[in-house]
Structures are given as structure tokens and as C-alpha cells.
Amino acid sequence: MQNLLLGVNIDHVATLRNARKTSYPDPIQAAYIVEQAGADSITLHLREDERHISQRDVFLLRDTIQTKMNLELSLNERILNIAYQVKPDFCCLVPEKRNELTTEGGLNILIHKKRIISAIKEFNKLNIKTSLFIEPTFEQIEAAVSVGASIIELHTGSYAQKIIQKKEIKELKKLQDMAIYAKKLGLVVNAGHGLDYHNVCAIAKIKEINELNIGHSIISRAIFHGLHNAVKDMKYLMKEARNT
Numbered sequence: 465m466q467n468l469l470l471g472v473n474i475d476h477v478a479t480l481r482n483a484r485k486t487s488y489p490d491p492i493q494a495a496y497i498v499e500q501a502g503a504d505s506i507t508l509h510l511r512e513d514e515r516h517i518s519q520r521d522v523f524l525l526r527d528t529i530q531t532k533m534n535l536e537l538s539l540n541e542r543i544l545n546i547a548y549q550v551k552p553d554f555c556c557l558v559p560e561k562r563n564e565l566t567t568e569g570g571l572n573i574l575i576h577k578k579r580i581i582s583a584i585k586e587f588n589k590l591n592i593k594t595s596l597f598i599e600p601t602f603e604q605i606e607a608a609v610s611v612g613a614s615i616i617e618l619h620t621g622s623y624a625q626k627i628i629q630k631k632e633i634k635e636l637k638k639l640q641d642m643a644i645y646a647k648k649l650g651l652v653v654n655a656g657h658g659l660d661y662h663n664v665c666a667i668a669k670i671k672e673i674n675e676l677n678i679g680h681s682i683i684s685r686a687i688f689h690g691l692h693n694a695v696k697d698m699k700y701l702m703k704e705a706r707n708t
């Protein structure tokens with residue numbers, strides 16, 4: 465059985481820091497603890513407005529991350545140019561809206577096809593692997609293949625929302641079917657957004673999924689249980705679910 469990897473999103477540490485414009489808590493220190501606790505990669509989202517992760521964080525983290533760096537970014541030219549300089553291991557292209565509380569949906573590949581193809585070409589030249597953060601649909605998966613992506617991240621936000629209303633079965637089935645379909649087409653399939661200690665198990669059981677990117681629930685749990693324990697607890701749940 466393929467191991468399920470955990471990428472920890474540390475944006476939310478920077479959100480807390482920026483709330484008071486202090487220098488703490490520092491996402492650099494968070495990344496170190498997260499890695500020591502067994503995370504397989506560090507995810508960070510350099511938003512255009514730098515509302516949490518800043519350019520300073522991205523450049524420092526490039527030097528300090530010992531696992532893999534997964535940089536989430538929009539198709540904004542300025543941010544793309546930063547990514548070309550930083551050269552993370554992975555770049556995940558995501559949609560962004562200025563007023564959203566958090567990423568509201570997947571990237572519409574069909575609408576942004578030309579810009580995505582050109583970004584992927586540039587990333588390829590720099591040996592950066594590109595991932596596309598998309599809704600779990602046939603249309604978007606086929607579009608991901610057509611633009612030359614090798615990795616997708618399925619947006620689990622709707623599933624996470626529906627579970628609160630106890631109406632998650634349809635969303636879960638969609639994620640299962642689309643993970644199988646994407647893997648058959650040769651894509652590496654990751655997933656994430658809104659996953660927590662309650663809803664993660666059903667997703668972790670989908671054996672076609674390679675990695676889960678989880679942030680908000682882990683950083684929230686860290687407040688009461690410590691960051692090291694919060695990562696370890698999530699890894700344990702994912703491992704148990706994958707192996708049963």
C-alpha cells in the first residue's frame with residue numbers, strides 16, 4: 465500500500481503573527497517543528513496581498529526547509545516571478561479572490577489555459593514540479609492533462625463543508641471517483657482544504673491519493689496540544705485510515 469504523505473500548511477502561523485504585526489509566531493520556526501514531527505512537506509501560500517506568508521518568509525523557508533517546499537500561488541505575474549527566483553520543489557497554482565476568507569474553489573484551467581501552459585513551461589525549465597488545485601470534475605482533470613501538469617490537488621472544501629451538514633456522501637464519492645480517474649490518466653493526485661481530525665479518515669482511505677495538504681486544523685490544535693503533537697496526531701490518523 466502506498467504511503468500517504470502529509471504536507472502541513474503553515475500560513476495560519478503567519479496569520480497569527482500578522483494580526484499583531486509582531487515577529488512571532490514565526491513560520492520558519494513552525495516549519496522546523498512540523499518537520500521534526502514527521503511532516504513530509506511544508507506548504508505555504510504567498511497571496512498577492514501577503515496577508516499571511518510574506519516574501520521574507522518564502523525566501524527564508526527556501527533555505528531552511530529540509531523536506532519539500534510546496535509553494536501555492538496565483539497566476540499573478542509578480543508572484544510567478546518570485547516563484548521563479550525561489551525555485552520551490554513544487555508550485556501549486558490556485559485561484560485567488562481579494563475579498564475571500566479562504567480559497568473558495570478550484571482553478572478553472574479552461575479559462576486560464578494559456579497562462580497556465582506558459583507558467584508550467586517556465587517551472588519545467590527550472591525543475592519545479594507544477595500542481596494544479598482543482599475541483600474534482602472530469603472536465604478539470606482532463607484539462608490538467610491537456611496543459612501538461614503532472615500533479616493535481618483535489619479541492620476537498622465542499623466535502624469538508626457538507627460533512628458539517630451530514631450530507632458528505634455525494635462529495636466523498638466524487639473525490640473517490642475523480643482520484644481513480646486522474647490516477648488512471650497518469651496524474652499524481654493530492655488533496656486538501658478544510659481537512660481536520662474528524663473528516664480526514666474517509667479521505668485518507670482513498671488509496672489513489674498521494675498526499676494531503678492540511679493547515680488550519682493542525683495549527684488550531686497546536687494551540688492546545690502543541691505543534692509537534694498536532695502533527696503527530698494527524699499523521700497517526702492518516703496512517704491508521706490508510707492501512708485499514
Ligand SMILES: CC(=O)[C@@H](O)[C@H](O)COP(=O)(O)O
Pocket residue numbers: 473475509511536558565566567597656657679
Ligand atoms: C489553496 C489552499 O487551499 C490553501 O492556500 C488554503 O486556502 C490556506 O490558505 P488561505 O487561508 O490563504 O486560504
Ligand SMILES: NCC(=O)COP(=O)(O)O
Pocket residue numbers: 473507617655656657658659677678679680681
Ligand atoms: N491546499 C490546501 C492547504 O494547503 C491547506 O488548507 P487548510 O487545511 O488550511 O484549509
